[in-house]
Amino acid sequence: MxxxxxxxxxxxxxxxxxxxxxxxxxxxxxxxxxxxxxxxxxxxxxxxxxxxxxxxxxxxxxxxxxxxxxxxxxxxxxxxxxxxxxxxxxxxxxxxxxxxxxxxxxxxxxxxxxxxxxxxxxxxxxxxxxxxxxxxxxxxxxxxxxxxxxxxxxxxxxxxxxxxxxxxxxxxxxxxxxPPKAGVAGTRTLSEILGLDALTLLKNRDFAIFFISSVLICIPLAFYYQNANPFLSEVGLPNPTGMMTIGQVSEVLFLLAMPFFFRKFGLKTTLIVGMLAWVVRYVFFAYGDAGSGTYLLIIGIALHGICYDFFFVSGQIYTDSKAGERYKSSAQGLITLATYGIGMLIGFWIAGIVSDAYKYADGHDWKYIWLIPSGIALGVTVLFILFFKDRDFEKVTADRKAEKNIEIKNKLSTR
The missing domain is CATH 1.20.1250.20 (MFS general substrate transporter like domains)
Incomplete structure (x- = not known):
């Protein structure tokens, strides 16, 4: 199935x-x-x-x-x-x-x-x-x-x-x-179905910043879905659709690696790396070609695992941790509605306008078509770094470091 x-x-x-x-x-x-x-x-x-x-x-x-x-x-x-x-x-x-x-x-x-x-x-x-x-x-x-x-x-x-x-x-x-879950779905209100009751989570400043960043980062994401295959075909990369499957292979590999990275570097760093990957990917697309710059195109495609897993999957984990039992389903529904619904809807239209603006008789000026979403991703990343403090995680990290230091001291004193 x-x-x-x-x-x-x-x-x-x-x-x-x-x-x-x-x-x-x-x-x-x-x-x-x-x-x-x-x-x-x-x-x-x-x-x-x-x-x-x-x-x-x-x-x-x-x-x-x-x-x-x-x-x-x-x-x-x-x-x-x-x-x-x-x-x-x-x-x-x-x-x-x-x-x-x-x-x-x-x-x-x-x-x-x-x-x-x-x-x-x-x-x-x-x-x-x-x-x-x-x-x-x-x-x-x-x-x-x-x-x-x-x-x-x-x-x-x-x-x-x-x-x-x-x-x-x-x-x-x-x-x-x-079968339908009797007694459960029938009691759900329309706001619960759409995830709107989870809007109360936006009172938390960090979650509100994450939510806004999630919507905005979907704008450069839309450029990839809409323009990547036409771009690779137009510049003459052989077997462009088959080459793009490298992105899905990368997605599987980085999904397996993400828990380790998440534990090692924490939530905020993982999210930032995911957003910066969009910046780098589009710069590679802007300056790559089907000749000597083919390696830039391949790396750009392969970055899909970091771009998607490190931000969107990490974001789902973060949303689940913030929502609590009451809003778990509603919060995930709200994020999906905001990103794949509103965020990407805006992104597709911007990508269309940009593509038309840089379309010429013999093709497109792909350099600028890709530098624009790269700049958008960079702007979102900077705003996220400045305003997302991840206070809860910082406290947990500090507690873990303190526990580790105590453990080391105990081992040394035992010796």
Whole structure:
């Protein structure tokens, strides 16, 4: 289930910008509109999950219906020959796909005795599914080669996604029974479903600064999702979609390394390193090329693990620790709504405006397109360093150091 869930998404989303720009002659603003459908899906998802899935129907059955409907919409995207014909289908598709991300988690958690230990071994198959889709596009079908793009073969990614979505939709009806949680969802208010009751956490200055930083850092994140594949294709990097899977491999590796880094250097440093990685990544993209500067492009792609894991995963851990039992679910919902909803919605539109501003007859001025989000990320990082004090962690760290010093003194006195 998890493999197919992300295979379906990775089959078309990575190359979307390249397809729209080259085959449907989409402008930067139109690209922004297409990618913004993800944000609208993230905003609407809590309504579907909280008002329908949690109350009335089994999660696996809703999952099956949504993916079958998605297969039909994806097929219509495959057949579209203009952006105006394409956009309504991608908009509807993301409205029904984004809720499935929460539904597959619900089905998974319902079968586990200890989700904290078991879930990571299941979720990693989603990343493997995303990587597999990219490798098929670049190295098996060769759909993202210059000749294939010129011949319109990148359109086939939507057909591959449609077929895999159809398979997943049928497969979902055979998943374990995951009924609504009677007596729980029915008592939840609309503000709880949307995570709005967790707004009380913003009274804490550090959390408020983290919250604002999370929204702002999503602006440079949107530049990557919207522009990375078109950029790599335009500068002539071979097999760009397959090369971008390096980012997902990096994500897995740094996810495994993050707990050690978190314990060694603490929350604030981990978050800062994550934000600075965005600054460095885009500088590498700005000055890299498909010739002697290829190594800069590869390093920039490989930094995805630090960019995503060190800030967003650490941020989820921080949010969970701040929320307490009462607001755990609501706080995570609020962060998701603010980042993937509001933050990335703003980011996609800014990325579209910037792309149009630096578009010329023979391509784009990618140097400035990448330096702008790098500057935004640097500004957010500086503000975070200045105002986020992480007072609770500083106290815990001081206590641990004191305990360690006492332990060392005791050992020395024993000797």
């Amino acid at each position: 998890m493999f197919l869930e992300f295979f379906v998404w990775g089959s078309w989303f990575v190359t979307l910008g390249t397809f729209l720009g080259n085959n449907l002659s989409a402008t930067g603003t139109q690209l922004a509109a297409a990618f913004s459908t993800q944000s609208f899906g993230a905003i609407i998802a809590p309504f579907i999950i909280g008002l329908i899935a949690d109350r009335y129907f089994n999660a696996e059955k809703i999952l099956g219906v949504l993916h079958l409907a998605g297969a039909g919409l994806m097929f219509m995207m495959f057949r579209s020959d203009s952006f105006t014909g394409f956009y309504p289908y991608v908009f509807l598709y993301m409205l029904i796909y984004m809720p499935t991300l929460a539904l597959v988690n619900s089905v998974s958690f319902n079968q586990m005795k200890d989700p904290a230990k078991e879930f990571s071994t299941i979720r990693v198959w989603g990343t493997i599914g995303w990587i597999s889709a990219g490798l098929l596009i670049s190295y098996f079908f060769l759909w993202d080669s210059p000749a294939a793009i010129g011949a319109g073969m990148l359109r086939n990614t939507f057909l591959m996604s449609s077929i895999s979505s159809l398979v997943l939709g049928v497969f979902c009806f055979g998943l374990p029974n995951t």
